[in-house]
Amino acid sequence: MLNPMDPDVAAKRIFAAIRAIPKGEVAGYGEVARRAGLPGRARLVARLLSQNDDPKLPWHRVLRSDGRIALPEGSKGYREQCQRLRAEGLRVEGGRVIGVRAAATLDSQIWGPPD
């Protein structure tokens, strides 16, 4: 009964989850969905971002679960995302963010990254 949530509410929670990502950190689409109370709805997050128009939304902190930038390499959005991430002190190499890994699983959020 948690899952089939009203689209508006879902969108609201997803945007809130994205806004909650601290500056200089990143999160995966699936992770954002989980934090929004919508496990398994990564694609919904992606779709909302593609439609997003809010300039205050830190959309650039949202990456794929493997730490890569989701946008097609070379696209305008791709370049802007790289730029914004670097502006926050992150290292981006080959379309991938180095040094900060997006917690892909709940385990890694609880137990921390494997040493």
Add this chain to the structure above:
DNA sequence: TTGTTGACCCGTC
């Protein structure tokens, strides 16, 4: 109504 298409994810091999 069925078929495709995405800024996706994950387990398995």
Add this chain to the structure above:
DNA sequence: CGACGGGCCAACA
């Protein structure tokens, strides 16, 4: 690393 299959789901043709 990569490929494959399955899940997820709103929008559109």
